[in-house]
Amino acid sequence: MRHEPLFQIRRDHAEYIEDAWYAVARARAVPRTRALALRRFGRALALFRGPGGRIAAVDAACPHRGADLAAGRVVDGALQCPYHGFRFAPDGRCVAAPCEGQGFRIPAELAARTYPVREAHGFVWLWWGAPRDEYPEPFWPPGMPDGEGWNTATGALEWDVPLPLAIESNLDIHHTPFAHRRVTPGLGHRLDPYEARLDGDIVHSGGTLRRDDDRPWDGRSGLGITLNCKFPALVFGEFRGGRLLVAMAPIDATRTALVFRYHLDIPVIGGLLARLAVWSELRLVQPDDLAQQRAVARSGMPLHACRFVPSDRAIVLWYSLYRRRLAAQRDARGEQKDAAAS
Ligand code: FES
Ligand SMILES: [Fe+2]
Incomplete structure (x- = not known):
C-alpha cells in the first residue's frame, strides 16, 4: 500500500x-x-x-x-x-x-x-491535464448570469504572487476591515456568525462582519458576505444586492492572473454600479490585498507554520483539497515512474 x-x-x-x-x-x-x-x-x-x-x-x-x-x-x-x-x-x-x-x-x-x-x-x-475523450462542463456558479450582460462588469489583473496566495486573499473575509480600512470605514471587525464547509470540491463559506458588542448577533446588523471556491481556482460569492466572481489561473509558479466579474441586481443603475465595483476592486481593493500577499510570499512561511484561527476555515478547507490533489498527482507520477522502470 x-x-x-x-x-x-x-x-x-x-x-x-x-x-x-x-x-x-x-x-x-x-x-x-x-x-x-x-x-x-x-x-x-x-x-x-x-x-x-x-x-x-x-x-x-x-x-x-x-x-x-x-x-x-x-x-x-x-x-x-x-x-x-x-x-x-x-x-x-x-x-x-x-x-x-x-x-x-x-x-x-x-x-x-x-x-x-x-x-x-x-x-x-x-x-x-491529460487529454480525455470527454470533458466535464466548466463549472459556473448558480445565479451568476451567463456572459457579460448590461448589469455585469469585468476587469482583469495580474499578480506577482502564486495562486495559493491569490486564493487565500479571495477566500478571506475577516481581513476586510483592516487591509481595506480606507474603503470600508466603520466596518465591524468581528466575523460572527461564520460558517465554512466542503461539498465535494467546492468550499462554501459565509459570514457577517459586525461590531463586536459582546452579544449574540441580532440577525440584522453588519455586512453579510458569502465566498465560495470551486476548486481549484474559481471563487464566487454574494453580498447584498450582487454577486461576484474571481476566476484565477497561474501565469507560472509565482504569478497569478485574476479576472473579476461583478453582477448587481439593481434596476437601471446596476450596470453603472457593477462597473464602479470592478473599478474600485482593481484600483483600490486589490492593490491593498496584493501588498499583504507580497509580504506573505516574502516570508516564505509554509502551510504547516501558519497558526490558523476559526475564521480562516475556508482557507484551511481549500488547502485540504490542494494537499490531497497534490498527493494524488505525486502518487500517480510515482506509479508511472515505477511502471516505466519495471
Ligand atoms: S514557420 Fe518557421 S519558425 Fe514558424
Ligand atoms: Fe481583500
Whole structure:
C-alpha cells in the first residue's frame, strides 16, 4: 500500500492542479484574425479563432524553428507563423509549409502542441491535464448570469504572487476591515456568525462582519458576505444586492492572473454600479490585498507554520483539497515512474 507522501505545502510557489478547467482569459480578448498571446502554467500560449470562430490554444513556440505563433495571423482558419508562413490548424497539425510547395508531405511531427479549450460564459476555459475523450462542463456558479450582460462588469489583473496566495486573499473575509480600512470605514471587525464547509470540491463559506458588542448577533446588523471556491481556482460569492466572481489561473509558479466579474441586481443603475465595483476592486481593493500577499510570499512561511484561527476555515478547507490533489498527482507520477522502470 502506498502512503501519502509527507511534504511541505509551499505558499510562495504554486504547483499546478491537474485535470481541471481554468478560466484563462475573457473570450472577447481573443480576436478574429489574430492571436492572443497568453502566459499560463509557465507556458507561452497562442489563442486564436479557427473555423466558425471556435477558439483554439497552442504553444506559442512554432514547432518549425521556434518563432512566436502568437504574433501570427489567422489564414483560412489556421494560425500562420510570422516567420516562414507555416500554418497550423486548431488541432495543431501543420497544414501549409509554403517554402516546400503544395505537393510536400508535411511530417506529422511538425505539429503544434494544443490544449483543450472551451468558450463559455464570456470566458476562455483551458483544461490543464491529460487529454480525455470527454470533458466535464466548466463549472459556473448558480445565479451568476451567463456572459457579460448590461448589469455585469469585468476587469482583469495580474499578480506577482502564486495562486495559493491569490486564493487565500479571495477566500478571506475577516481581513476586510483592516487591509481595506480606507474603503470600508466603520466596518465591524468581528466575523460572527461564520460558517465554512466542503461539498465535494467546492468550499462554501459565509459570514457577517459586525461590531463586536459582546452579544449574540441580532440577525440584522453588519455586512453579510458569502465566498465560495470551486476548486481549484474559481471563487464566487454574494453580498447584498450582487454577486461576484474571481476566476484565477497561474501565469507560472509565482504569478497569478485574476479576472473579476461583478453582477448587481439593481434596476437601471446596476450596470453603472457593477462597473464602479470592478473599478474600485482593481484600483483600490486589490492593490491593498496584493501588498499583504507580497509580504506573505516574502516570508516564505509554509502551510504547516501558519497558526490558523476559526475564521480562516475556508482557507484551511481549500488547502485540504490542494494537499490531497497534490498527493494524488505525486502518487500517480510515482506509479508511472515505477511502471516505466519495471
Ligand atoms: S519558425 Fe514558424 S514557420 Fe518557421
Ligand atoms: Fe481583500
